[in-house]
Amino acid sequence: xxxxxxxxxxxxxxxxxxxxxxxxxxxxxxxxxxxxxxxxxxxxxxxxxxxxxxxxxxxxxxxxxxxxxxxxxxxxxxxxxxxxxxxxxxxxxxxxxxxxxxxxxxxxxxxx
Amino acid sequence: xxxxxxxxxxxxxxxxxxxxxxxxxxxxxxxxxxxxxxxxxxxxxxxxxxxxxxxxxxxxxxxxxxxxxxxxxxxxxxxxxxxxxxxxxxxxxxxxxxxxxxxxxxxxxxxxxxx
Numbered sequence: 001x002x003x004x005x006x007x008x009x010x011x012x013x014x015x016x017x018x019x020x021x022x023x024x025x026x027x028x029x030x031x032x033x034x035x036x037x038x039x040x041x042x043x044x045x046x047x048x049x050x051x052x053x054x055x056x057x058x059x060x061x062x063x064x065x066x067x068x069x070x071x072x073x074x075x076x077x078x079x080x081x082x083x084x085x086x087x088x089x090x091x092x093x094x095x096x097x098x099x100x101x102x103x104x105x106x107x108x109x110x111x112x
Numbered sequence: 113x114x115x116x117x118x119x120x121x122x123x124x125x126x127x128x129x130x131x132x133x134x135x136x137x138x139x140x141x142x143x144x145x146x147x148x149x150x151x152x153x154x155x156x157x158x159x160x161x162x163x164x165x166x167x168x169x170x171x172x173x174x175x176x177x178x179x180x181x182x183x184x185x186x187x188x189x190x191x192x193x194x195x196x197x198x199x200x201x202x203x204x205x206x207x208x209x210x211x212x213x214x215x216x217x218x219x220x221x222x223x224x225x226x227x
Contacts, residue, residue, distance in 0.1 A: 031213045045217070098160060
């Protein structure tokens, strides 16, 4: 079965700083999803990557999928307190494997 | 355009009792998923419904867990004879077609505490 490892497990940054969260898969990724979760809330979809080398951006968040499709990174530029939360990467294995396997998440704290 | 809704938002029960958790998916979404999120385990897949097909129950942790989806819409996850290790946040998601690559839209979850 596919396993996703996220790093770091937790991260504390000062407002305005840049940061990167990594997600590494034990198998080739077909679809890689990034979600954000705030305590007591559901998951908010951020971005999905499918092609090797693909990069997507939304506001100050950029996600990349490496050429080998086994690692993704999420980069936040000029972090704000509103970016705080748990970031989860999820993956499907393609084809009829519609289930998502998730990493254990990265807890981000942004200090004002 | 309401999102996925779940009820109750919080449930506290005693060990050994049965509980039912409800999920209302986004209208028109054919696929519905249940996941469980617990400390130290992350988010785990439980069960998947797609249209009228037989559900994929491969993620259910024991036979105390069951789920139904009536009329292709609302789903109920039932846990019988609850145990303390069942304490977790139960998340429901729906997607338009249930295909790999489809975005899954998540509800806010039900936080279950078994005393």
